[in-house]
Amino acid sequence: MQNFDNKQKLEPFTLIFSHQKFFQNIPDLIPREICPCFSLEGSEIKLISGPAHAGKTTFMSQVASSLVGVKIYIDFENNQMQELGSGYLQAIEETAAEIRKKETEGGEGQIFYFFDEIQNLQGWESWVDRLHRQGAEIYLTSSRSKLINEFSSRFPGRCKILKFFPFSFKEYLLIKGNEIEEPGFLTTSSDELLCMFLQYFENGGFPDVIKNNDISLSRKYFEEGLEKGDAYGYDIQKLKKLTIFLISNMASEYSLETLKKVSGIENDELIDNYLNYLEDIFVLYRVPKLNSLQESGKEKDIPCKIYAGDTGFFKAVYPGYPDSLGLRFENLVFLELLRREKQVFYFQNKRECDFVIKERDSQKVSAAIQISVCFGNPVVREREILGLMEALDEYDLEQGLVLTMDDEETIQVNGKNGKKIIMVKPVWKWMLE
Known part of the structure; x- marks a missing residue:
């Protein structure tokens, strides 16, 4: 590498090698659990999509440690790399070729590329496509959820997507x-x-x-995400007011009129744009009401509940707000269901069931779950069982689940279509299953 004859050419190579040093020395690698439906086997382009600071880079380093070949890591979130721009992509390929020549017999070893926050590279799709067609194996990360659909459309049949969480x-x-x-x-x-x-x-x-x-780091992550909204023309103060209101009312339905009032955002379309952005950066999730899907011809008219992207956001973002333990508890279960690749909805008719579940790529409801931190209270117990039973009868399920803080039992209840079994178990035991 000493033979480059000008500083301008040397700079990108120096930056690229500094990225390799960082990637090879990430400390404290904790093995991550990934969904069984996602396999690291195969030559498909792999996208790891999830919130910033959730450990995507560390996971890629963990994957890289088990691979044999030339491994090139680039962080496209890095300001210096962004300043270099796409004109220096050739330098990345030359670096890989040079390392392969030096480290592999006959210069024929497999090249693995690991690209962090690929959405920051303009026109990345064509470049990644070319590298992949040339035989490289490629791992990408992104902290933007909207990239998932774009990625699937751009590389049909040649991609795998891993949804990543804290x-x-x-x-x-x-x-x-x-x-x-x-x-x-x-x-x-x-x-x-x-x-x-x-x-x-x-x-x-x-x-x-x-x-x-x-916990102050959660506050920092929250602020970072909102500040990036400035690049998309969002009013950061209004965005912050909207987000804090929604997080402080997690696991609850919302009204557009209320959101406009608390945030100062003028109209429904703008509110929807702000909500889309918050979902895109994994700060919030919207969960639709299932039994209204058939009743509404427009997706935007479907009632939704809001859940936070991490339960730590509640205390970090609004430490002085009166706590609602039950709603945070519900939020925790919701995130675990996402980790398990479930499609999550809520049910509400005469009564409410917190979650009704469809399996991945299925249209059939497979489970109904009720969340209760005070299940020992007779009034609460009756309310939760009645809401769960209504969902079980609606979707012809034989068994339901109540997740509690520490109660554990099995209940048999007569439903419209025969006896139903309700399993009651502590949430921490369920999360270890």
């Missing part, structure tokens, strides 16, 4: 040094596990928040 409770236990040797077998007592679950529940699943026990 740590699950299982992963939280691993990072805290607790081994789960096999399903149903734990080396830690139930009391200790419950205590650790409550800490996880309070602080959320962002890796550095857990490692440093620093």
Whole structure:
């Protein structure tokens, strides 16, 4: 590399090599659980999509450590790389070729590219397409959810998508040094596990928040996401007001008129644009009401509930707000369902069921789940069972689930179509299944 005869050519190579040094020395690699439906096998282009700071780069480094060949890592979120622009993409390929020539026999080794935040590279699709057709294996990350559909459309039949999230409770236990040797077998007592679950529940699943026990990092991540909205012409103060209101009312339906009032955003279309942006950066999720899908001809008319992208956002973003433990509890279960690749809806008729579930790529409801932190209260118990039973009868399900803080039992209830079984179990046990 010493033979380059001008500083302008040397600079991109120096930057590229600095990226390799960082990628090869990422500390504290915690094995991540990934959905069984996603396989790292195969030569397809792989996209890892999820919120910033959830550990996507660390996961790529973990993958790279098991591969044999030339590994090139580039962070397109890096300001210096963005300044270089697409004109220096050739330097990346030349670097890969030079390393392959030096490190592999006959210069024929496999090249693996790992590109962080690929959406920051204008025209990335054509370049990635060419590299892949030339035989390279490619791993991409993005902190923008809208890239998922674009990616699938651009590379039909040649891509795999892994939806990535902050740590699950299982992963939280691993990072805290607790081994789960096999399903149903734990080396830690139930009391200790419950205590650790409550800490996880309070602080959320962002890796550095857990490692440093620093909830202020969640606030930092929240602010970072909103500030990037400035590049898209969003009023940051209005965006912030809207987001804080929604997070403080997580697991609740919202009215457009209320959102306009609290945020100062003028009309329905603008509100929808702001909500789309918050979903795009994984700060919020919208969950539709299932039994209204057939009743409305327009998707925007379907009632929705809002959930936060991490339970730690609640305390970090609005520490002075009166806590609603039940709604945060519901939010936690929602995120776990997403990790398990479920399609999530809620049901509401005469009564409400918190979640009705469809399996991946299915149109049939497969499960109904009710969330309750006070299931021991007779009034609450009756309300939760009646809401769950209404969903079980609606979708002809034989069994329902109630997730609680610490209650555990099996209940038989007579429904319209015969007896139903309701399993009641602590949420932390369910999250370890």
